[in-house]
Amino acid sequence: MSTVAQSIGGEPVTTKLAMKMEDSLQAFAVRAACFIGELEVPFSEEFDGHDFGATHIIAYVGDEPAGAVRVRWFQSFAMPERLAVIQRFRGHNLGNLLLERCRALANSRGCNMLYCQALPADVKYWEKQGWRRLVPEEAGGGTKQIVAMVQAVDPSKPLPDVEAPEAVVLRREAQLDSTGMPFGTVSN
Amino acid sequence: MTAIQTADGSNRPVVTIKLAATSDELMQCFALRAAVYMGEQQCPYWEEFDGNDYSASHLMLYVDGEPAASIRIRWFGTFAKFERAVILKRYRSMGLFMPFCEWAKEFARKKGYTKVYLHSQHRLWQIMERGGFKKLDDRVFHFSDHEYGAFIADLEVDEKTVPSIHSDPMILNRPEDQLDRPGILEKSMDRGATNPHADWMAPRTTN
Numbered sequence: 025m026s027t028v029a030q031s032i033g034g035e036p037v038t039t040k041l042a043m044k045m046e047d048s049l050q051a052f053a054v055r056a057a058c059f060i061g062e063l064e065v066p067f068s069e070e071f072d073g074h075d076f077g078a079t080h081i082i083a084y085v086g087d088e089p090a091g092a093v094r095v096r097w098f099q100s101f102a103m104p105e106r107l108a109v110i111q112r113f114r115g116h117n118l119g120n121l122l123l124e125r126c127r128a129l130a131n132s133r134g135c136n137m138l139y140c141q142a143l144p145a146d147v148k149y150w151e152k153q154g155w156r157r158l159v160p161e162e163a164g165g166g167t168k169q170i171v172a173m174v175q176a177v178d179p180s181k182p183l184p185d186v187e188a189p190e191a192v193v194l195r196r197e198a199q200l201d202s203t204g205m206p207f208g209t210v211s212n
Numbered sequence: 213m214t215a216i217q218t219a220d221g222s223n224r225p226v227v228t229i230k231l232a233a234t235s236d237e238l239m240q241c242f243a244l245r246a247a248v249y250m251g252e253q254q255c256p257y258w259e260e261f262d263g264n265d266y267s268a269s270h271l272m273l274y275v276d277g278e279p280a281a282s283i284r285i286r287w288f289g290t291f292a293k294f295e296r297a298v299i300l301k302r303y304r305s306m307g308l309f310m311p312f313c314e315w316a317k318e319f320a321r322k323k324g325y326t327k328v329y330l331h332s333q334h335r336l337w338q339i340m341e342r343g344g345f346k347k348l349d350d351r352v353f354h355f356s357d358h359e360y361g362a363f364i365a366d367l368e369v370d371e372k373t374v375p376s377i378h379s380d381p382m383i384l385n386r387p388e389d390q391l392d393r394p395g396i397l398e399k400s401m402d403r404g405a406t407n408p409h410a411d412w413m414a415p416r417t418t419n
Contacts, residue, residue, distance in 0.1 A: 052239065053246035053257060060243060061251015064302055067243055067279045089257045112254060 029116040035086030037118070039125045042080035050089035051080040058108035070106075081125050083109070083118045091118040095126050101139040101174075102130040120153055130177045137183055138175040147171050154179070225275045227308065229315045231389035232270040232282075240279035241270045248298040259356050260296075268295075269388065271319065273312050275303055283316050291327040291364075292320040313343050321367040322391055324374040328367060334359040 029037055042048045052071070059065040074096060083091035091109040095102055104126045109118045130138055139158070142150050147157070150173050158172040176183045232238050242261070249255040264286060273281035280303040284296040294316060299308055320328055332340045334352070341347075345363040352361055375384055375391065386395035 049239075049242060049261070050257065052243060053250060053261070056243035056246035057251035060300065061247035067240060068277075071239070071243065087258065110250065 029118075032085045032090075032113065032116050035088075037090075037116070037121065038084045039081055039121060040084070041129070042082060047082060048075075048080055051082050051092040051094070054082070054089050054092040054110055055094075055106055055108050057110055059106070062111070079129065081122055081129070083122050085113055085118075091122055093119075093122040093126060095129065097133075097135075098139075101137040102126065102133075102135045102177075103139050103141075105140060119149075123153055127175070127177055136177050136181065138177060140173050141170045142173050144169070144171055147173070225306075226277070227311075228274040228277075229312060230272055230274075231319070231387070232272050233387065233389075237272055238265075238270060241272055241282040241284075244279055244282050244298050244300055245296055247300060249296075252301070253357075255356055264295075269319075271312070271316055273299075273308060275306075275308075281308055281312055283312065285316065285320065287323075287325075288329075291329045292323075292325045294328055294330040297330075309339070310343055317344075317365060317367055319389060321369055322375075323388065324369055324376070326367050326369050328365045330363050331360040332363050334361065337361060337363075 031037055040047065042051055052075070055070060056067075059070045060067060075094065077096070079095045079097070081093050081095065082089055089110075090113040092106070093104050093108070094106040095104050097103075104123060107119055107122060109122075127138060138155075140150065140155065142155075153175075155173040155175040158174050174183055230237075232241050242265070245260055249260045250257060265284070267286065269285045269287070271283045271285065272279060279300075281299040282296070283294055283298075286293045286295065294313075297309070297313075299312075317328055328345075329348070330340075330345070331353075332345075337347070340363050343365075345365045348362040348364050352359055354360060382395075382398050382401075383391060385397045386393070
C-alpha cells in the first residue's frame with residue numbers, strides 16, 4: 025500500500041473523530057470548500073440530512089483542517105462517503121489516511137465490510153486503496169453513474185460474495201414526525 | 213423588510229433575504245463561506261473562521277430556496293462593519309450583490325446605525341463605489357493574501373423611529389430583521405405575569 029506523509033511542510037499530519045460542534049463544522053467547511061466551491065454541488069445535495077447520524081473524521085496538517093470523510097453505519101457494513109481533501113494539501117495521500125482511520129474505526133466496532141459508492145472516474149483511486157467492485161464490471165450494465173465498491177475491514181478475512189444494496193442507501197432517512205415515528209406509519 | 217421576493221408568475225427565480233436565525237441557517241452561511249473563501253480563494257480555515265462568527269449577525273440570501281449568498285455584520289459603537297460577503301459561483305452575474313447590500317444597509321439603518329464600514333478587495337473597488345460606498349482614505353493594506361481599502365457609507369436614520377432606550381421595550385425584543393412587526397414575545401404577553409416558578413422560589417425568599 026502507498027505510504028502516507030507523517031508531516032507536510034514541517035507540520036504534523038493527524039486525524040481525529042469529530043466529537044464537538046467545532047470539529048463537525050471543520051468537516052463541513054472542508055466539504056463545502058471542495059464539493060460546493062470547486063465542484064459546484066448544490067448545498068442541499070451536499071448536506072443531505074445524513075450528517076447528524078454519521079461519524080465525521082477530519083485530517084489536520086498542523087492546526088489546519090485539511091481533509092474530511094463521513095462514515096455512515098449499517099448493520100452489515102460501514103459506508104465512507106464525502107471524502108474530501110483541500111486542494112493545496114492534495115498529493116500527500118491524506119485520503120488514504122482518512123480511509124485507513126475509517127477502516128480502523130469500523131474494525132473497533134466489529135464491522136467486517138466497508139462499502140462505498142464511487143464515481144466511475146474514481147474507481148481506479150479506490151482500487152489503489154485496496155477496494156474492489158462489488159459487482160464485476162460487465163455485470164453492472166455499463167451505463168451506471170455510480171460504482172459500488174467494497175473492502176474487507178480485516179484484510180486477512182476476505183469478503184464473501186455478498187450483495188450489498190446498491191441504491192437504497194442514498195435515500196434520506198425517513199422523516200420523523202413529532203412522536204418519533206416515520207411519517208405515514210401511524211394511521212390515527 | 214424580511215424578504216425580497218421576485219416571483220411574478222414567470223420562471224424567474226425567487227430570491228429571499230433574511231437574518232440567519234437558526235443553527236441550520238448559520239451552517240448554510242458557513243458552508244457558503246467555506247466554498248468561496250476556502251474552496252475558491254484558498255483561504256486557511258482559521259483565517260476564514262476567525263473567532264468573530266458568534267458575536268456577529270449573518271444575513272442569508274436564497275435563490276429558489278437554495279443558499280446562494282451571505283454577509284456577516286459586526287456591530288461597533290458608532291458603525292456597523294460588513295464582512296465576509298460571498299455569492300456562490302453559480303449565482304454570480306445575476307445582479308444579486310447590490311440588492312443584498314442594500315438590504316444589509318437597510319437592516320443596519322433600522323437598528324439605528326448611521327455608518328457602514330467595510331474592507332473591500334482591490335478588484336471590487338469600482339463595484340463598491342457603484343453601490344454607494346466611498347473610499348475612507350488612501351490607505352491600502354493587506355491580509356489573507358489580498359489588498360484591501362476601507363470604504364464607508366452613510367445611512368440616513370429617522371430619529372423618530374430609531375430604536376433607543378426610550379423605545380417601547382417590546383419593540384426591542386423583536387427579531388432584529390422584523391422590528392416593524394410584533395414578535396413572539398409580544399404574543400407571550402397574553403399569558404400575563406403568572407410567575408410560574410413562584411412555588412419553588414418561595415422557600416428561598418422566605419429566609
